[in-house]
Amino acid sequence: MTGAEFILAINVFVAGLLAGAFMSIAIYDGRRNSARWFALCYLAGIVYIGTEFAIPMFEDTRFIVTANFVAFLATLMVMNVGLAIRYEAQPAWRLMAAFLVVTTIAVFATQGFARDSLLRMMTYQTPYAIAQAVGAATILRSRRQLSQFDYVLAGVLFASALQFFSKPYLALAVGGPGADPHHYLQSTYAMISQALGTVFALSIALMLLVILVRDILLDATQKSETDALSGLLNRGGFQRRAASAMRDAVRQGLPITLVISDLDHFKSINDSYGHASGDRVIEAFAQFIRESMAGHHVAGRIGGEEFAIILPGAHLASARLFAEGARSAFSGMPIDGLPDDCRFTASFGVAELVAGESIDQLMVRADSALYEAKKDGRDCVRVWGAVQLFSDSTVVPFGLKPPSR
Secondary structure (H helix, E strand, C coil), X not given: CCHHHHXXXXXXXXXXXXXXXXXXXXXXXXXXXXXXXXXXXXHHHHHHHHHHHHHXXXXXCHHHHHHHHHHHHHHHHHHHHHHHHHCCCCCCHHHHHHHHHHHHHHHHHCCCCCCCCHHHHHHHHHHHHHHHHHHHHHHHCCCCCCCHHHHHHHHHHHHHXXXXXXXXXXXXXXXXXXXXXXXXXHCHHHHHHHHHHHHHHHHHHHHHHHHHHHHHHHHHHHHHHECXXXXXXXXXXXXXXXXXXXXXXXXXXXXXXXXXXXXXXXXXXXXXXXXXXXXXXXXXXXXXXXXXXXXXXXXEECCCCEEEEEEECCCHHHHHHHXXXXXXXXXXXXXXXXXXXXXXXXXXXXXXXXXXXXXXXXXXXXXXXXXHHHHCCCCCEEEECCCEECCCXXXXXXXXXXXXX
């Protein structure tokens, strides 16, 4: 057995393991449709390897060599479908089919050329390079927010495209691809080519596995940090995300302000209309918060009917205006499933981060301001600072004293 044949034999086993790994991910999380395509990709790779071993069995190799080309190009296209699904792009089915047909005809037509013909080898290798480059472009053009792993995967795919472009020149440099297809696997070029292909195939597979496992872990973390009723962050999730936003704001020299709100007379809503209606009010208020906040804001449900929003880049005055706008808009908003004449209100407390303060300390001050809003009749905004600014613009100082409720 030659070195190239040994590498191919090992690749059958490795491709089977990778296909099993991707299928396990697809079974574990049914939403990972891309994992099914990646599993199919590596199963198709086994078919390609089978055609490599079958070539010496045919006297007329034109059809089996073309089939070998089709098997590998189809493998790369299946991978690109998985990438398109993972990176929220629409697979170009018709374009891929046309590309496969045209390149297959071109490869078959060049089978009569000399083995060391640069045109023949470029016709064979260039479609592979294009397929890998398309995979890299699919990642980089994604509307999703990309991580460093995504950029690494795109880089590996692009490097793989370059190695396919370089293979014809490599073949010429090391003595050619064999006197005929029957002797390809005995050539030095075959061993180098198969080794390179194995390195890139494994690198791509490992990066895909890392990305898919990371997706699952991120989803699990998000689920553990999400409040089921409101769809916002729960208290623990909010505190972790808010603390991270605070660190970023401090590092960038930006202000950051916390708004805490509480639905007024919530017990009476449950008593008058039932707990299901109370849940609808919470859901409606959470949806209202999502629609009111900007993309860089962080919001969570931190208690039964208590909510918090962290506003990076906002000073106390602008955060107060945000809270006043939210209070006014919510007080006039009807709630689906409740009588049309029913209106509900919320109270708000606002505090801006001071140097050296933790998220817990900031929440205590904002909660203290909220307590003042509740004490002053509800449906209003109170701001904690050196002075307390009321909505009628009067100024009343008060100290840092945690609420006793």
